Amino acid sequence: MANDEKRSWSSHLSFIRTKRAVFTLTLLVIISAVLIALGATHVLRPKTYPSDDDQQPSSGDQQPSGDDQQPSDINITANGIMTAPGNWRPKNSSSIANGTPLRIMSLGASLVRGEFSTGDVGFRKTMRDELVNLGVPVNMVGSQRFGEMLDNDLEAYGGNRISQIHEHATHIVPQLQPNLFLIHVGSNNVLQNRDVDEAGAHMEDFINYLLNASTRATVIFSTCLTNTVPDCEPKILDVNEQYRNIIKKFDSKPVLLAEMHPSEGFPDRPQAIDIGPDGTHPTDYGYDLMGHIFTESIQEADRKGYLRWPVENGLEKDGDAGRAEETTTTQELPPSISTSTNTSSTHAATAIEINR
Template identity: 30%
Template sequence: MNEETNMHFTKRKTIAASAVAALAGSLLMAAGTTAHAQSAGLRLMAVGDSITAGYRSSTGNGYRGPLWTELINQGDALDFVGSQRSGVMFDPDNEGYFGDRIDQIAGLINGELALYQPNVVLLHIGTNDLGQNYQVSTAPNRLASLIDQILAADPGVTILVAQLICNSTGWVQTDINNFNSQIPGIVQARVNAGKHVYTVSMSSLNLGDLNDGLHPNDGGYQKMADNWDAGIRQVIANGWVSHIDFAGVFEIQNQYSGQVVDVSGGSTSNNAPIVQWPYQGTSNQLWNFIPTSNGYYQIKNAGSALDLNVAGASTANGAKIVQWQFGNQGNDQWQPVRQSDGSYIFYNRNSGSVLDNPSGTTQAGQFDQWGWNGGQSNQRFNVIGR
């Protein structure tokens, strides 16, 4: 009996009918508790223009870099999500688009909300409407409509709406002042309707915090991060941040080998093998879980932003696991089913087979898919928050 056959004896084709269980829940304490005593699981989407993307910061991280550090240090489980990547930070995902106005963000955001399903949205938008002198008088109305659009597309989401940062051009600043003055009323109307929307002031920034009269310098981005952090702490204290499963970034460790799911060589290319390797804490060994539907997840590598994928959408036993961009065939969607010992078995949506270690304890052995084998340890994985 060869190693592959030995490790897969008593394999079965049937899938266990188990519910997907949550990892540790976010801590939603009473509103009277001090905000900084609380933490939460955050799938956080930063939405806006080039300021959100981090333009003119020395790292390209903008406010997201220091905000990441503040939130992690306060005990939050955190995953920034979005289709854009900018900066050199560990988790560079965002929805920041250079030059975009409110109407342009409204034209693309529904698809991104459906794909990434954030529970908190940070919204700083309108600078380009005013700077481009685009229908300035109705810009607050467009902002209100965008807020309603996000709430409709992602029920249960909490939106933090920023008042715009300052601008060195006098007539633009006049329009910013008028725009900002209307935001608290827009937000309060939604709060009165039972929605989770919160105003974040950016008035702590001044012209000395700008790099080019429009975009912040590093000190200005730090102030933005501090303001966002204060707002996030408050909405957590309010009990507004909904629980989500698998919030944050995770190591996925095979029970049999004790090694972790790893993108070979730290590759960022499609079709790179997914192998096992001793844990080193590098981004090619860390994964985000993005829900799709009915308990399935896109499992995205933190280094490459590509997904755990069954090569060629195969349904055959032994088909290799690689990384690939997210598609629509279901071969890169996995249902994590919790076992009695707290480990998980991952069922592939397309094939019905499970994520499997055919290589024993061999380093760099490539993972494959195989029919469920009754719960042996080569098909069980510990999901460990990092």
């Protein structure tokens, strides 16, 4: 009898263990299936954002060579804004929506000055008005003032090639510390047939200087406009291709390339019909298109988290502040080798260099 009872208890325990094993196995299968499903929908993918310490590249960081990256690696938006690959964000990045003031330095030659446009404002007023309408505090800065608009500071000199505007920038950028550079330069390299083959290398050096001299800055440079001067357009296309190649070298740096030339098929680029009689400077409509493109580029920089609060150095957040009573002018003043501060608005405002 005792043996029969033992066998009965043993049979019960064996059955219970079997049920537990089946239940446990079933539960494990269900959990595994759920985990696999979540992983497939990216819910459980770990974040791979680098820490702040990893985000800021040192000046000695090695960048991939042009041979190591293919054109397909470039991120290109529908509006023709090009950046190097990756989701990198700099330290202390902010956004237009959070009210980050933009201290903008426009660099280049007569196209940046807006020569031959109504009021000599070119693309700058269109772009500035669009940013202000987005609620952005804007201060255009530079050692020059040009154009019939209040906030008309810039760093642009007629006839300048890339290396020349680079040299001018070294005298003013460390003092003003812009947090946004807009560059449109290179047409004079073509028109003067100087350093055309070196345009990309010169632009790369220029951008690296700006990033090192103003460490909270974002750089937006653009391809050259189409040109109707005889025999110039092939060289313009060459320079633009050099620019598109160097953007690949600025991975993990706040640099964007704005496409201004219609050859890439992006909409609303200045066409030959939008270029004036001299073959180089656009009409008012062409300048407006340039302004829209730069605004879109700035918005793209915002989406990428590139924009950072400018260095506090006494400059106004709003470049129109203190200038309401001033009379704007396009007249060029005598050249000056020093930079002064405009006491009414704490703008840097040295005299405009005579065109060359």
